[in-house]
Amino acid sequence: MTALLPARSAKSSNKSRRISPLGLFEALATPHGVDRYLELVNPMLTVRELRAEVTAVYRSTADSVTLTLRPTRQWKGFEAGQFVNVTVVIDGVRRTRCYSPSCSQHRADGQIEITIKKHPEGIVSNYLHANAAPGLVVQLSQADGVFKLPTARPERLLLISGGSGITPVLSMLRTLADEGHRGEVVFLHYTNTAADVALRAEVEKLAGGNVRVEFVHTESGDSALTGFFGASHLEAVAPWVAEAQTYLCGPLALMRSVREHFDHAGLTDRLHLEEFQPAPVIVDDGTPTGTIAFGETTATNSGETLLEQAENAGLTPEFGCRMGICFSCTQIKTSGCTRNIRTGELNSDPDTEIQLCINVPVGDVSIEL
Amino acid sequence: MTVTLTKTQIDELGRELDELKMRVIDDLGQDDLDYIYKVIKAQRGLEIGGRASLYLGFLPPFWLLGTAALGLSKILDNMEIGHNVMHGQYDWTRDPALNSKRFEWDTACPSDQWRHSHNYMHHTFTNIIDKDRDIGYGILRMDESQKWNPYYLGNPAWAFMLMTFFQYGVALHDLETENVISGKRKMSENKELLAGIRRKVGRQTLKDYVLFPALTGPLFLSTLAANATANLIRNVWAYSIIFCGHFPSGVATFTKEETENESRGEWYIRQMMGSANITGGKLFHILSGNLSHQIEHHLFPDIPARRYPQIAPEVRAICEKYGLPYNSGRFSRQIGSTWAKIFRLALPNRDSAERPPAVTVVDDALVAA
Numbered sequence: 074m075t076a077l078l079p080a081r082s083a084k085s086s087n088k089s090r091r092i093s094p095l096g097l098f099e100a101l102a103t104p105h106g107v108d109r110y111l112e113l114v115n116p117m118l119t120v121r122e123l124r125a126e127v128t129a130v131y132r133s134t135a136d137s138v139t140l141t142l143r144p145t146r147q148w149k150g151f152e153a154g155q156f157v158n159v160t161v162v163i164d165g166v167r168r169t170r171c172y173s174p175s176c177s178q179h180r181a182d183g184q185i186e187i188t189i190k191k192h193p194e195g196i197v198s199n200y201l202h203a204n205a206a207p208g209l210v211v212q213l214s215q216a217d218g219v220f221k222l223p224t225a226r227p228e229r230l231l232l233i234s235g236g237s238g239i240t241p242v243l244s245m246l247r248t249l250a251d252e253g254h255r256g257e258v259v260f261l262h263y264t265n266t267a268a269d270v271a272l273r274a275e276v277e278k279l280a281g282g283n284v285r286v287e288f289v290h291t292e293s294g295d296s297a298l299t300g301f302f303g304a305s306h307l308e309a310v311a312p313w314v315a316e317a318q319t320y321l322c323g324p325l326a327l328m329r330s331v332r333e334h335f336d337h338a339g340l341t342d343r344l345h346l347e348e349f350q351p352a353p354v355i356v357d358d359g360t361p362t363g364t365i366a367f368g369e370t371t372a373t374n375s376g377e378t379l380l381e382q383a384e385n386a387g388l389t390p391e392f393g394c395r396m397g398i399c400f401s402c403t404q405i406k407t408s409g410c411t412r413n414i415r416t417g418e419l420n421s422d423p424d425t426e427i428q429l430c431i432n433v434p435v436g437d438v439s440i441e442l
Numbered sequence: 443m444t445v446t447l448t449k450t451q452i453d454e455l456g457r458e459l460d461e462l463k464m465r466v467i468d469d470l471g472q473d474d475l476d477y478i479y480k481v482i483k484a485q486r487g488l489e490i491g492g493r494a495s496l497y498l499g500f501l502p503p504f505w506l507l508g509t510a511a512l513g514l515s516k517i518l519d520n521m522e523i524g525h526n527v528m529h530g531q532y533d534w535t536r537d538p539a540l541n542s543k544r545f546e547w548d549t550a551c552p553s554d555q556w557r558h559s560h561n562y563m564h565h566t567f568t569n570i571i572d573k574d575r576d577i578g579y580g581i582l583r584m585d586e587s588q589k590w591n592p593y594y595l596g597n598p599a600w601a602f603m604l605m606t607f608f609q610y611g612v613a614l615h616d617l618e619t620e621n622v623i624s625g626k627r628k629m630s631e632n633k634e635l636l637a638g639i640r641r642k643v644g645r646q647t648l649k650d651y652v653l654f655p656a657l658t659g660p661l662f663l664s665t666l667a668a669n670a671t672a673n674l675i676r677n678v679w680a681y682s683i684i685f686c687g688h689f690p691s692g693v694a695t696f697t698k699e700e701t702e703n704e705s706r707g708e709w710y711i712r713q714m715m716g717s718a719n720i721t722g723g724k725l726f727h728i729l730s731g732n733l734s735h736q737i738e739h740h741l742f743p744d745i746p747a748r749r750y751p752q753i754a755p756e757v758r759a760i761c762e763k764y765g766l767p768y769n770s771g772r773f774s775r776q777i778g779s780t781w782a783k784i785f786r787l788a789l790p791n792r793d794s795a796e797r798p799p800a801v802t803v804v805d806d807a808l809v810a811a
Contacts, residue, residue, distance in 0.1 A: 101653055103645045104546035109539060110490070113483050165475035167536040393562030396709075398743050400530035400542045401562050415460075416467055425536060426543075 151216030160212035173241035190237035220347035235323025265292035363436035380429035397431035409438030456707030489515035513675030521731025569716030580620035597788035608677035687736035694800035713740035
């Protein structure tokens, strides 16, 4: 559910401005823009920005929280399996995470549902778990991602998930149900124990007829199928897997073993997956490691500041004071961890702005240049 | 006056100020975000209220009220909000509306050009003769070491014009016209800058001098006059606060030779000795964008300005500890002394321009001996 760096679909962002009646208001509101005025009256009243209001909060397990969100009118909808970025303000700082909606893409009221699992170190998941309440307004992105069902729905489908990876495949299951899909669908979900299954009741509601739901509790073992994923599980629930399309989302270990099985069986092209995992633990012992990507140019991390490394790689990024005060060299770090040499602060959030002159890479880092 | 310090003392001073900054950074949070949004709300409220009052501009009290509210709105927008946001003081919030690279202010100068001439050039090379173009802004004689010529007989007149048309003076600042005239810079280098200025001035003019006056129909001229007066109020105020920051008597300037290979401590000392504070009440500080704490601002241009009054006693104590001047005075005194300098420097120096350096650095060994 918290896919950190999912594959983005190759949509071209079309930002060309059209002349509209809004033009006059924008000209009057220059230089700030209309939304900057409207948000002071009501944050859900926007002209350009996409936001969403939490309308319901539901906790189906001890460590997860399910939010129903009502997006502003800019929302273009999503396809089952895709993800959205949700941004919340925590102690003054905006934090963005991606979540796959778990509801049907055909949901009648146009609202979306996301489920957030609490991670011990997760700033956003802990915050939302403790504080999310109806009325909270968050920033939302349009849906993105290539993990989705083909428009011509496959006849037979196997949906495999583990832990919080349930959300995108549950969305697929719910979407198929709304479409009156007649083909066979198997929903195979792995958790440690029965108590860990988020949205269990919601999934069970859909079982029956052509839909088979199978929960596997790998730790407690009190389920029909036991143990980790293996060929026997597939034979038991989907012996027809070679003629089906399989959609998979879950922790790395599950993904790896499913992928290996499909590769061996020669079914690689029938397996579609969404990788997700919590942010990797950062080890910063001061020894420079990793590769730095400045756009197309790459360099081996020398331990110097990103500005120096970019210049040594033959690039000429904008800079000013070279001491962290003027913000001329600010660029977007798309991925990786950096350390601020003035404050010692580590930053491993993707798509955040950093000052090149006072940040050193810790491991692999990608900078938009 | 000359301050004598040992290298060890200077390093110690640098460390103390670094620690002070770290303490503030560690403490940043929701309060700082709430504060700036409160100011933004007040500014947008004054702006809308002011523009609305001008529909009754045929009644003198409403014209005055509307004009004053709009003037205040522009002052808040430019100083406590714009100047400070563009310094990167709120970049840590990751709020796109408070982002130093994206923020645009309600004045003629395009924000990207301001960031170059101000954040980088002025704040890095503060008060270094021939490097800091804010010493006289290329048109005034504000320091004895600037060579006199008959053009400077007009010093008070040029200063008065700069005050009246301050927003346009600021807009043209990054063009370095004085260097174009002296042949150090080619006019062709200004092509892009000029295009940016034309665009921004165009939008501002359309808004203040065409659209809003037109929207008041028969009151076109009354509203136009009100908007022009509001811009004038902001111009005079911003000019006065800014001139009080570096030009009152007692503020030190530095030579390129003195500031070569500066240590961090020496950089801090230059910032403190090259700036002056203005005393006043809370509202005065807010309307000055907290530039009434110019000394604290120059030490830490990138921490939220509302923190400057909080740390001022500590900065003052550090100055006292090391025998450094802490230039602070009433507004009337600082602005009076600034205008006195403008008049005095219209004429050639009466005594030799030779002056002792502001700081003398001695070896620890010499002091110990």
